[in-house]
Amino acid sequence: MPDIAALQARFSTEITESAFRDNHRIDVPAPVVFDVLSSLKNDHGFNMLVDLTAVDWLEYDGAVDRFSVVYLLLNMGSGERLIVRTPVNLPNPALPSVYSLWRGADWMEREVFDMFGIVFMGHPDLRRILMPEEFDAFPLRKDYPLKGRGERHNFPVITRSGS
Amino acid sequence: MAVGLPENIFITRLDAAANWARSNSLWPMPFATACCGIELMATAASRHDLARFGAEVMRFSPRQCDLLIVAGRVVMKMLPVLQRIWLQMPEPKWCISMGACACSGGVFDTYAVVQGVDRFIPVDMYVPGCPPRPEQLLQAVMDMQAKVRRTGTIMGREFNIRDTPAGPSPFDREERHRIEDAQFVQLGGFDASAAATGRKGVSSNA
């Protein structure tokens, strides 16, 4: 495990550490998240980004921040895993892209952008990936209804005699 | 003077002859999007062998097919593709909606999934199940053959009278109420009244 105190001293910011079951997690403030991830990759051997996702905390009791972005890291040498979480808030949810560190982050960041509307600055090609380009909502946000707002049925109808 | 009919000639109606030929060589266009596609493969593979019913010639070009099998859920992004494929198929053509998702949306009552392809394209046969067993699909193909033999005409007159959509209206009452409810929590952007009449759209590709 990386030395959290050393990381804290190096970036002179508050990094909190926690654990649940066998997951080790650190919470990093958004401004330094790229530097911390970069340091974890280059100095501590966390060379694989297993997954990158986000959580919308809108309906979670006692939540302070609107979103958090979650990076799941893996050290291929030792097999250690580390979860890095960072808070993001409206009105301009944005984070630096980690595409320059892991190319695997390309589509993961696009998916988070598509589903939550979190912008990854510096991403080479940040477009919608799963929803159509014209779609104007972010489906995994908690204020978007499960059954949508009628987009799914907005198509012309073809009858048998007309085809 | 009576003309004797040679032994190897028989007399029939033109419709019946066409129906006989069509029903025994239904060439499917497998529009396999999801899990049902695997069962469609199983139907065509060794144990179940769709070839017994003359329907094993899976053609992946819609121009060469006369039976569209919609196997799997169809989502917002895919529906224009499905409609275009349907329009590209030559007459006469039929459509089997295979599986719960294609028939009604199945377990996926979500923002992205079309709740039944029959809302947007004409469907002749529905196969329930999630996914249907290969035996069910075989039965559907046999029923399709029976339907062709029963109702088919050589010029396709039976199709011309089907001028109303078979499925529910895309914006039925329930869906419209839901959209109106969703307006309360919405911050703006999507115009539900326009969507309900289908005039302005997030996407349309007729």
Next chain:
Amino acid sequence: MPLTPVDTTPTDSPDREYVWTLNFGPQHPATHTTLRLVLTLDGEKVLNAVPYIGYLHSGFEKLGEHLDFNQYVTIVDRMNYLSPLANEIAWHHSVEKLLGIELTPRCRYLRTILAELMRMHDHLLNLGTTALDLGGFTAFLYFFQQREHIYDIVELASGQRFHTSYTRVGGVLFDVNMDWVNRVRKFVREFPKVYEEVDRLLTKNRIFVDRTKGIGYLSREDAINFSAAGPVARASGIERDLRRDEPYLAYADLDFDVVCSRGGDCYARYLVRMQELLESLKIIEQAVENIPGGSVNIGVESDMVLPAKPAVYRSIEGLIQHFEVIMPNRGYPVPREQVYAATESPNGELGFYIVGNAETRAYRARTRPPSFIHFSMFPHLIRNHQLSDVVAVLGSINIIAAELDR
């Protein structure tokens, strides 16, 4: 939405003279399901490939926030539909880690056997259809016949041949009987014969080797950088298998090898999958002879597990327990915590990141989908190969659209 392909080369580039664009999919036989590639070609050479996905995006993760831990198993089933049970096991593995449930030994062995059967299930179809796309129809028919035997086995256990919805929090739906065990034994006995035949058909087949060897090369560094896992990573020389490195279920007790290759190309991925079939068979053979006795579900003293159906119908305790678990306003205590747990699915690391919110459903149920991650490196793999190699590469990384788009 426009169906015209998006041109990726700059409009004023002199390269545009002879470069042409080909739209591959979304409805194409070799995609097996729905994905779309816009290929920029110079003659038959692929200069660039831009994948467009989302043609099967059905809102799985949103549904996961609305269905409880037992109900959502029907949805994860439909994620990687070549191996439905592997998804169920992965999902409940994560849920059980969140809830802190320790499974009974019998359940662990049972799930292990089923997970390995599913690995074979997945590889069989993948190898068969890859051969089919490359022109070899026979292997597909031979392997599909074996898939039908696996279908029979899971049907005997769960009552459904395809989407079984067999696992439950803390156990499985029904216990298995001796009939089932014999059926598995019979399968283990008979499979190697078919395997030999297909091995003879493909492994040294000149055409098959020519079309896969040296195609779609992925180096070890790139595999790590692209987050690859599973057979794709192992074929590039990454010696990592969660079954061995982070043992779950009963894998710690069983003897098996992790199959690796240094080749990194489509042929190496084919060889790894072929060899994994035998390793899985070895695991099943050991596990099925050593299934421990006892209950298959954790005890009813735990308030998280569904009671057996006879208990619900015939005893008041069972009925109350059933009511408590099923009713939306009752439930059981769920930690307000977040957990990530992964299993080695046939396609790679299949993990779930679950956020609990003191309800019996997940507040957020994120899937780590191996297909999604593997498909993102497709442009890298196909660049400078021929157009006909597209199907070989697509087959070798085993893209399942429902898992790709969720």
